[in-house]
Amino acid sequence: MHRDNLERGILELREQIVGMSGSVVEAMRESMRVLRSRDADAAGKLVEADESINTVRYDIEEKCLTLIATQQPVAGDLRSLFSILEIATEVERIGDYAKGIARISIAMGEKPLARNMVTIPIAAEKVCLMLEDAMKAFVASSAEAAREVAARDSEIDQLNDKIQRVILTFVMEDHRTIAEALHLTWVSHNIERAGDRIVNICERIAFTETGEFREFD
């Protein structure tokens, strides 16, 4: 049956997306560990590891193009491939945010943090869980589940607001922490952007099912 190649190809790509997301979640969690431990070596390894995530993304893009060129997918198959292309890009960007946090950690030096910022790892973990649940929605092809995951982004936004306020207070209390504060602002910003990317992923999952381009609020 001539659909075999197309169906097998799409299935493989879906598995690759899930695997790639797993690596990105791991990278995000590792970025929180290096931020806490101030381990520059581990941070350097995390920066390097991002390369393999990028490689997977390009592999996914190439396979999508080959399937589009050789199998002429339409309707649900075409929406699925189009979404896979988009989702691969979004997941790869979230990987970049984890890499960014590792770089910030290196730039901050090996000195322990002046303040213990518990909210940052909490926000990062929420983002990791969101991405994991987004992948569950992707595997289940559930627009409804995707919408529920996307709704959780408002929590991330609120946590980011809170983190920014706390950082501002630190700086007001002790001006010597300005450098660290600026770095942590960027870390929090990266986490907040990762949440936005997950919303984009959820929109694509819903689009694959419904055929409607719609932004989740």
Added chain:
Amino acid sequence: MPEPRMRTIDYCLYYGGFRALNSISMDIPPNMITAIIGPSGCGKSTFLRSFNRMNELIPGVRVTGKVLLDGEDIFSLDVVSLRRKVGMVFQRPNPFPKSIFDNVAYGPRIHGLRKGDSLAALVERSLKAAALWDEVKDDLQKSALSLSGGQQQRLCIARALAVEPEVILMDEPASALDPIATLKIEELLQTLKENYTIVIVTHNMQQAARVSDFTAFLLMDESRAGNLVEFGPTKQIFTTPRDSRTEDYISGRFG
């Protein structure tokens, strides 16, 4: 949507006791290309031939429902004048064994010319509209049968255009042609739709997706009668079909 050029209402067609088309209601928008797709035997060619009463030539055919051209019942029209308004191009190019000029001049000679128009001017205009003029203008007296397949098909289109129809029905017009000749026909369709309304039956779904503005999907039911499953803008049919049977067919799950 503008007023349809043609319209079928509850249209059924029977070959003797066998119902081949089941209650089809569909609009053909003017100056657009409407593609009819569906698996073999679903009645798409029968449906196409309904628009200019070509099925009447087949013994035992009976129809119910309505077919309208510009709001007028086509069964109340004189069949010759109907077929002048609704022309047809077939799968295999079928030029007459005459010269290129005589092929195109054939229709106008029968139906008569418009006042003030010369036969030579009309032949030139029709050949130009069919994108064949530049290739044959120096050999108009050559036999049409000496042309290549793709040229013969464009000649048949020129012949259809020469009687100045409103609608052109095309039954797989490119399926007997090579890819380059196919591409020329497809390009030609895009220019023709400025002046004509085109209905095309095609097996080639990529072709329907490439050339048409609207797509109709026909499928036979349990009694093997052709039903209109879905009709809509081609873009929607090929990206977000509403009916799962359309999706299954265009994605190659059956048919």
